[in-house]
Amino acid sequence: MGTIQPKVEAAGDEITLVHAAKAGDISAFEELVKRYDRNVFRIAQHITQNREDAEDVVQDAFLKAYQNLANFQEQSKFYTWLVRIAVNEALMRLRRRRPERMVSLDENIKTEEDSMPREVADWSPNPEQLYNQGELKEILGKTIQGLPPSFRTVFVLRDVEGLSTEETADALDLSIPAVKSRLLRARLQLRERLNKYLKNRTGGDGK
Amino acid sequence: MTCSDFLKELTDYLDDSMDAQTRAELEDHLQWCHNCYVVCNTTKMTIEIYRDSHLYELPDDLRTRLRTAIVSKCEGHKKQVGDHREQSGSPTPK
Numbered sequence: 450m451g452t453i454q455p456k457v458e459a460a461g462d463e464i465t466l467v468h469a470a471k472a473g474d475i476s477a478f479e480e481l482v483k484r485y486d487r488n489v490f491r492i493a494q495h496i497t498q499n500r501e502d503a504e505d506v507v508q509d510a511f512l513k514a515y516q517n518l519a520n521f522q523e524q525s526k527f528y529t530w531l532v533r534i535a536v537n538e539a540l541m542r543l544r545r546r547r548p549e550r551m552v553s554l555d556e557n558i559k560t561e562e563d564s565m566p567r568e569v570a571d572w573s574p575n576p577e578q579l580y581n582q583g584e585l586k587e588i589l590g591k592t593i594q595g596l597p598p599s600f601r602t603v604f605v606l607r608d609v610e611g612l613s614t615e616e617t618a619d620a621l622d623l624s625i626p627a628v629k630s631r632l633l634r635a636r637l638q639l640r641e642r643l644n645k646y647l648k649n650r651t652g653g654d655g656k
Numbered sequence: 657m658t659c660s661d662f663l664k665e666l667t668d669y670l671d672d673s674m675d676a677q678t679r680a681e682l683e684d685h686l687q688w689c690h691n692c693y694v695v696c697n698t699t700k701m702t703i704e705i706y707r708d709s710h711l712y713e714l715p716d717d718l719r720t721r722l723r724t725a726i727v728s729k730c731e732g733h734k735k736q737v738g739d740h741r742e743q744s745g746s747p748t749p750k
Contacts, residue, residue: 482727
């Protein structure tokens with residue numbers, strides 16, 4: 450069985466742009482915005498689950514990055530540093546909307562059982578044939594919304610945005626084992642929840 | 657290897673970040689355990705579906721609007737810092 454290969458971003462002339470932006474060149478910073486605004490928006494909306502909040506996070510995260518460029522030590526990639534700022538902004542917005550619930554990346558994770566597969570069935574090989582694009586997006590959105598924020602944050606960075614485990618740990622200030630543990634549970638919980646929509650309807654229980 | 661052992665290693669297996677011997681043990685388990693085979697396959701599909709879904713894409717008009725707002729705020733910040741330096745008489749950093 451094949452493995453999942455992460456997306457690889459080309460670093461290119463990024464460090465030149467960062468140096469120019471640090472020296473006050475706003476057009477260089479605008480290039481960095483163009484390079485990463487889509488990623489920051491996706492991350493923000495995955496975490497906040499709210500479009501307006503995601504828009505605000507994009508603006509605030511880039512502004513904060515610009516204001517703090519002098520503090521960027523270049524020990525990590527600019528993107529990882531930016532993601533760290535964006536995740537913090539997104540979690541802050543989420544806390545504001547849900548003050549009744551503690552939202553933290555360190556939140557206590559439930560027992561192993563919450564991620565153990567309960568229903569095992571083969572899936573239709575082409576989900577696109579079961580649902581149109583709009584329906585599938587709705588299912589995926591609804592499904593990921595049900596995950597605890599700490600799980601969906603790790604999942605979106607690692608599996609949607611293609612950061613490495615180390616970069617994800619760095620961006621979220623988590624240990625590598627903590628990232629792996631949350632990622633496993635996020636993947637298994639999403640799989641379990643998608644199962645009811647995507648299981649093979651023609652092949653019985655798949656056994 | 658039990659199914660529980662297999663699940664613990666699933667993330668490293670899917671990410672191809674394990675030694676050859678552990679990988680061989682997991683693949684041996686997959687040969688005879690249908691449930692783990694299905695869980696492994698559908699978990700892999702879950703990741704691929706989300707990766708390819710283009711969920712929460714940034715529309716072009718909103719993208720332009722956000723970028724204009726960001727640049728304008730950055731210019732405002734730059735001016736503010738510049739004015740503050742002029743007022744306090746501190747030299748511009750090299």
